[in-house]
Amino acid sequence: KNEVEQSPQNLTAQEGEFITINCSYSVGISALHWLQQHPGGGIVSLFMLSSGKKKHGRLIATINIQEKHSSLHITASHPRDSAVYICAVNRVQFYFGTGTSLTVIP
Amino acid sequence: EPEVTQTPSHQVTQMGQEVILRCVPISNHLYFYWYRQILGQKVEFLVSFYNNEISEKSEIFDDQFSVERPDGSNFTLKIRSTKLEDSAMYFCASSAVSIPYNEQFFGPGTRLTVL
Numbered sequence: 521k522n523e524v525e526q527s528p529q530n531l532t533a534q535e536g537e538f539i540t541i542n543c544s545y546s547v548g549i550s551a552l553h554w555l556q557q558h559p560g561g562g563i564v565s566l567f568m569l570s571s572g573k574k575k576h577g578r579l580i581a582t583i584n585i586q587e588k589h590s591s592l593h594i595t596a597s598h599p600r601d602s603a604v605y606i607c608a609v610n611r612v613q614f615y616f617g618t619g620t621s622l623t624v625i626p
Numbered sequence: 627e628p629e630v631t632q633t634p635s636h637q638v639t640q641m642g643q644e645v646i647l648r649c650v651p652i653s654n655h656l657y658f659y660w661y662r663q664i665l666g667q668k669v670e671f672l673v674s675f676y677n678n679e680i681s682e683k684s685e686i687f688d689d690q691f692s693v694e695r696p697d698g699s700n701f702t703l704k705i706r707s708t709k710l711e712d713s714a715m716y717f718c719a720s721s722a723v724s725i726p727y728n729e730q731f732f733g734p735g736t737r738l739t740v741l
Contacts, residue, residue, distance in 0.1 A: 561715055563669070563732040606669060613682055614661075614671035
């Protein structure tokens with residue numbers, strides 16, 4: 521049973537394209553997190569959301585609590601955005617999605 | 627910029643041996659976490675720790691695992707008798723206040739290989 525589902529699993533985009541990664545969850549949550557995992561394995565926290573929308577540079581994250589759904593958008597994608605993007609939710613415990621592997625081609 | 631550090635970066639051990647993975651969280655952080663990621667699989671929550679006590683733990687965190695903050699700076703994960711299936715990347719994280727109210731910062735990970 522997967523408490524967190526992400527789509528797509530893999531995504532290839534041309535540099536400059538607008539990218540959307542989706543996350544759906546089935547448990548009640550206190551917050552949703554978007555994480556970025558680099559090819560070397562390191563993990564960076566991008567966003568933490570409990571409602572609405574957040575923007576940081578070219579990254580935008582939205583959450584719809586009623587629909588239990590979140591999206592991560594990347595505008596003007598760049599090859600350095602290539603990474604695995606992970607959605608995670610927590611209430612008491614943490615649940616992680618399997619990640620979306622993004623490759624941006626120059 | 628402050629960061630979470632982990633040592634060693636790679637640990638190889640024989641099945642049945644005890645291992646201790648070490649983490650130095652960001653100095654003013656109060657909440658500490660361990661996660662693991664088996665190769666090719668998703669990240670899994672192991673345990674959270676606050677005020678010298680375990681706050682939450684997952685089903686994975688059984689009696690073979692323990693955590694400790696032995697001094698003011700280190701946070702350790704001990705696996706008493708390693709099994710082959712313990713082979714994974716182990717990430718430590720810390721946050722200033724209890725998430726979800728604050729973001730967490732991850733260490734670079736320790737790759738544990740059990741032979």
